[in-house]
Amino acid sequence: MVKVVTSLGSTGLADWIVQRFTAILIALYVIFMVVYFFIHPNPTYSEWSTLFSNNWMRTCTFVVFLSIIMHAWVGLWIVSTDYLKHLAVRLIVQMAIIFTLLGCLVWSIEILWGL
Amino acid sequence: MTEAQARKLKVSVYRYNPDKDNKPYMQSYDVDTQLVNGQMLLDVLHVIRVDDPTLGFRQSCREGVCGSDGMNINGKNGLACVTKIVDLPNKITIRPLPGLPVVRDLIVDMSQFYRQYEKAEPYLQNDQPAPAKERLQSPEERAKLDGLYECILCACCSTSCPSFWWNPDKFLGPAALLQAERFLIDSRDNATEERLTALDDAYKVFRCRSIMNCVDVCPKGLNPTKAIAAIREKLIQEGT
Ligand code: SF4
Ligand code: SF4
Numbered sequence: 001m002v003k004v005v006t007s008l009g010s011t012g013l014a015d016w017i018v019q020r021f022t023a024i025l026i027a028l029y030v031i032f033m034v035v036y037f038f039i040h041p042n043p044t045y046s047e048w049s050t051l052f053s054n055n056w057m058r059t060c061t062f063v064v065f066l067s068i069i070m071h072a073w074v075g076l077w078i079v080s081t082d083y084l085k086h087l088a089v090r091l092i093v094q095m096a097i098i099f100t101l102l103g104c105l106v107w108s109i110e111i112l113w114g115l
Numbered sequence: 116m117t118e119a120q121a122r123k124l125k126v127s128v129y130r131y132n133p134d135k136d137n138k139p140y141m142q143s144y145d146v147d148t149q150l151v152n153g154q155m156l157l158d159v160l161h162v163i164r165v166d167d168p169t170l171g172f173r174q175s176c177r178e179g180v181c182g183s184d185g186m187n188i189n190g191k192n193g194l195a196c197v198t199k200i201v202d203l204p205n206k207i208t209i210r211p212l213p214g215l216p217v218v219r220d221l222i223v224d225m226s227q228f229y230r231q232y233e234k235a236e237p238y239l240q241n242d243q244p245a246p247a248k249e250r251l252q253s254p255e256e257r258a259k260l261d262g263l264y265e266c267i268l269c270a271c272c273s274t275s276c277p278s279f280w281w282n283p284d285k286f287l288g289p290a291a292l293l294q295a296e297r298f299l300i301d302s303r304d305n306a307t308e309e310r311l312t313a314l315d316d317a318y319k320v321f322r323c324r325s326i327m328n329c330v331d332v333c334p335k336g337l338n339p340t341k342a343i344a345a346i347r348e349k350l351i352q353e354g355t
């Protein structure tokens with residue numbers, strides 16, 4: 001069995017499930033947003049900040065951010081192991097991806113909770 | 116072949132002899148179909164080889180049973196012996212199966228393909244004491260093997276699969292996975308759990324991206340993608 005340190009789950013199955021599950025969460029969030037914009041075609045600043053002052057909304061948004069990041073990591077990990085055959089190059093690219101994604105995650109916390 | 120059907124074919128063939136050539140090149144042959152004794156592309160190759168005995172290709176059964184003459188015909192993998200000349204345009208380009216090392220001309224080294232097949236452990240495993248005569252199977256249980264056992268290991272599918280091109284040593288490829296499923300659902304095999312555990316890593320099964328190139332090319336009309344989905348389903352049931 002090929003055990004891979006840089007893969008998110010310990011097995012292919014775990015990665016596969018993570019990708020499907022996060023895809024569902026992201027899709028639900030997108031649907032919610034589409035409905036929201038349907039009801040408020042031109043949200044004012046106060047409408048928008050009311051929406052995000054709700055802690056449920058913040059938490060859900062954060063969970064979706066987390067989903068996007070996990071989803072992106074599994075996908076990009078697969079692409080990088082397919083196309084980057086040189087070990088050092090692959091590791092550097094993978095590290096860059098991890099840092100970018102983690103950076104986005106921290107940034108999303110800052111945006112949502114206005115730290 | 117009647118007069119009306121006579122065609123002039125331009126056949127461009129991949130040539131490479133590692134002992135003599137620095138790099139591969141394409142060689143063009145003109146073939147008059149009136150000289151072809153048969154209806155298949157393999158018969159065209161025989162006509163070419165009469166004039167040019169240096170051309171290398173494999174063949175044996177010449178009826179789609181042995182799986183020796185898989186090649187890339189106008190960009191699509193197939194068996195030369197069951198590819199009808201009438202279905203091809205006058206300009207035909209033939210290359211070896213993609214992604215495997217070329218031994219000579221259209222002959223590829225299949226070792227990696229067979230190594231992946233071996234990893235599927237394509238034989239019955241059963242640790243129960245053997246019955247006096249044989250392990251019986253109901254007609255329904257036997258029917259489950261249909262669409263799986265017919266594979267002739269021609270490698271047309273695996274060598275058309277991008278996931279196999281990129282990771283031929285880690286991803287098992289459609290042909291081996293079809294066989295993995297063939298033994299997973301065989302009622303006479305009871306190593307199902309061990310087989311599933313061995314398959315569950317980041318590559319062996321899960322590199323399949325369901326592009327279905329394999330289904331598109333299989334000369335036996337088999338559906339490896341469906342078999343792979345069935346394995347995935349078993350892994351999910353096992354793992355949750
Ligand atoms: S369906 Fe899967 S195995 Fe078949 S060609 Fe696509 S990636 Fe390869
Ligand atoms: S599944 Fe079809 S294409 Fe693949 S090796 Fe078997 S017969 Fe050939």
Ligand code: FES
Pocket residue numbers: 173174175176177178179180181182183184185194195196197
């Ligand atoms: S020669 Fe046997 S399959 Fe074509």
